[in-house]
Amino acid sequence: MPAGTLYRGREGMWSWVAHRVTGVLIFFFLFVHVLDTALVRVSPEDYDKVVATYKTPVVALLEYGLVAAILFHALNGLRVIAVDFWSKGPRYQKQMLWSVVGLWLLLMLGAIYPVLGHAARELFGS
Amino acid sequence: MATTETTAAGIGPVEGGSVYCVDNPAPFIEPPRLRTKKTPRSTRGNFEMGAWLFMRLSGVVLVVLVLGHLLIQLVLDGGVSKIGFAFVAGRWASPFWQVWDLLMLWLAMLHGANGLRTVINDYAERANTRLWLKGLLYTATVFTILLGTLVIFTFDPNIR
Numbered sequence: 424m425p426a427g428t429l430y431r432g433r434e435g436m437w438s439w440v441a442h443r444v445t446g447v448l449i450f451f452f453l454f455v456h457v458l459d460t461a462l463v464r465v466s467p468e469d470y471d472k473v474v475a476t477y478k479t480p481v482v483a484l485l486e487y488g489l490v491a492a493i494l495f496h497a498l499n500g501l502r503v504i505a506v507d508f509w510s511k512g513p514r515y516q517k518q519m520l521w522s523v524v525g526l527w528l529l530l531m532l533g534a535i536y537p538v539l540g541h542a543a544r545e546l547f548g549s
Numbered sequence: 550m551a552t553t554e555t556t557a558a559g560i561g562p563v564e565g566g567s568v569y570c571v572d573n574p575a576p577f578i579e580p581p582r583l584r585t586k587k588t589p590r591s592t593r594g595n596f597e598m599g600a601w602l603f604m605r606l607s608g609v610v611l612v613v614l615v616l617g618h619l620l621i622q623l624v625l626d627g628g629v630s631k632i633g634f635a636f637v638a639g640r641w642a643s644p645f646w647q648v649w650d651l652l653m654l655w656l657a658m659l660h661g662a663n664g665l666r667t668v669i670n671d672y673a674e675r676a677n678t679r680l681w682l683k684g685l686l687y688t689a690t691v692f693t694i695l696l697g698t699l700v701i702f703t704f705d706p707n708i709r
Binding site for chain 2: 443447458464486493501508540
């Protein structure tokens with residue numbers, strides 16, 4: 424651990440950690456995603472072959488994880504902007520974090536069927 | 550250290566009544582970044598401030614672009630099941646979605662690259678390690694942005 428840093432171990436720190444981790448994960452996915460999309464310049468068959476793997480149940484679960492990371496990073500990013508630019512932002516940072524978590528949970532519940540539905544139909548039959 | 554050329558602006562009253570009075574004046578604390586004629590001109594520029602601002606501005610735009618992208622690709626109209634070459638060709642036939650994807654590519658890559666630059670600065674303690682990691686990061690970033698841009702601009706729906 425780098426010397427001379429202050430880890431305070433409360434909501435502020437953990438949301439910062441989660442923001443970092445989700446940000447790095449999303450960025451690495453982005454590299455792969457640009458590469459797979461670049462296959463449309465190679466041939467329709469190669470592109471469709473790779474995208475077919477994205478429709479398997481295992482990758483559907485990874486997609487759900489990607490949605491989770493992006494939604495948290497987006498909502499918490501808006502909270503960071505509010506903390507920086509809204510005069511009362513720092514005072515309400517905790518309330519805003521719990522609002523972010525609440526909204527995130529709600530959206531993740533809503534994403535279950537659209538993102539994982541096809542995987543469930545494949546696994547258990549429709 | 551009190552000086553005569555500045556006033557105590559910025560020091561508000563202490564909550565619950567001041568402990569200072571005429572006989573016991575509050576110590577004057579000079580604003581830490583007060584710029585005077587004697588302050589040497591900064592030679593560093595405002596790159597870090599620009600980067601900080603870019604993260605917030607691009608972040609707001611990306612929330613709209615990326616969540617819209619997720620909604621279209623993973624939720625609406627059968628979710629991921631409908632995606633294929635034909636679907637991509639249909640969307641990139643419209644300049645609107647070309648611009649959407651191009652803007653999303655550039656903003657997301659630059660936003661992510663700057664984020665990872667911060668992470669490298671934070672955790673790589675040796676100057677040489679930082680140099681190599683950032684060299685790798687910038688190379689991969691430029692390559693990916695150029696590749697993605699090329700793909701959007703040269704997309705050919707009748708490739709075969």
